[in-house]
Amino acid sequence: MRAPYGLNILDNCLTCPVREEHLFCNLSVQAGQRLNEIKSTAVYPKGAMLFIEGQQPRGVFVLCAGKAKLSTSSREGKTIITKLSESGDVLGLNSVVSNRPYEVTAEMMEPGQANFIPRESLIQFLKDNGEVALRIAEQLSRNYYTAYEEIRTLGLSSSPSEKFAKLLLSWSTKTSQNDGSSQVKLTLTHEEIAEIIGTTRETVSRLFSEFKKKQLLQLKGSTLIIRNRLALEKIVQS
Amino acid sequence: MRAPYGLNILDNCLTCPVREEHLFCNLSVQAGQRLNEIKSTAVYPKGAMLFIEGQQPRGVFVLCAGKAKLSTSSREGKTIITKLSESGDVLGLNSVVSNRPYEVTAEMMEPGQANFIPRESLIQFLKDNGEVALRIAEQLSRNYYTAYEEIRTLGLSSSPSEKFAKLLLSWSTKTSQNDGSSQVKLTLTHEEIAEIIGTTRETVSRLFSEFKKKQLLQLKGSTLIIRNRLALEKIVQS
């Protein structure tokens, strides 16, 4: 398969982002080869849709480079972002395994690259390799956990402040310093943050102001500095 | 293993609730026998907790008789019910497969019976029977779908009326008549309904009044009659 958009393709992208929880690591030699045969790699520009909510599942995408956002929308146009995916993540797995329509839309937030594995091939591959099926099951149950966290956040923590604090903390843990502060490159618009925590853009703006005033965070250009982790945890407290 | 609470035990409960999506149907003879060896059956009274949020996963429960509610709570005591389980459902599967703490509490809503399969035995069983692992994966992805529906409901439909209407419809579809009305035995308290749709008891009371006045539903004793399905669907519209 030729790559769209005329960009380069890495030869073997499946192994490039080696992460602890990577699904397709440590396979037997034959399994690895088979996987290489059925996958195809492509490059996507910013804004490209890997798949769209409601489509029949064509296959899974293994993200190699770039970030993607997973979102779902109501008829009236309200949108929630359920996950920000990074390289190594496997997208569309649930739909492919259960053969139901994609439940989310996956959109590239920046130019990137992904491996595509067609549904039929993957299912056959799993039938032939029982040990991988179990690993897939593990991955699915991890996905479930994440979804459950989301449910807890949406259902139990009522106020936007709480959810905002929770989001900041989830960013903070990735880049924690020993002195309690941490820095994150802020690539999301207020609108997008609003879609993550289920509120409006205006409220997010006000939350930023409020948290700045309370010395909880600080902004230098597009760099977000989280000042007071403990205070944030106190706000969350669920 | 002896049954607690001094009640009777069915000999082979695994096969009693034969449902389309039943996990452990149509197994090979050996697999079926092995499964029978590692399972144990017990009877539970109303209010019994099969497992509690946060506990290390001991194993899965296959519900044979009785209903159970799955719920999760915040520290401040707010509770949401995420699922009402019926016979045939497999509880605790996600936690067992991913070896993380139970993410919910499972409580019997009425006296019932369940098979228990210890974690270690199940995992070994799955390793030995690759084809079952794939079926487990399918089940997990169905669970994921359900969770996703919950996220959509919580995140996208803002008003309690909308969520209430959605709940009524989900009950209605199970027992639909051809004339558009349907009857359901209402076994939940307003408090529990509130925990399902994420609002307060008082609001549920008021919703009942409001919907009665609008001729959307009717109550005869504990029998709920849903009068106007289309109007409900119009309220939902997400």
Next chain:
DNA sequence: ACGCCTTCGTGATGGTGATCACACGCATAT
């Protein structure tokens, strides 16, 4: 029959966040 507990109905009140509106800064394009 009596008290006790759970469930349910409904009024009054107040806070919170969605909504609308508009202005500003800052890109990039013309």
Next chain:
DNA sequence: ATATGCGTGTGATCACCATCACGAAGGCGT
């Protein structure tokens, strides 16, 4: 420079629903 668009800050308003409060109705044991 001017235009156009996007992302952002912030004020004013208002509906909605959580909360508190209380009473009524039913179930259950003693």
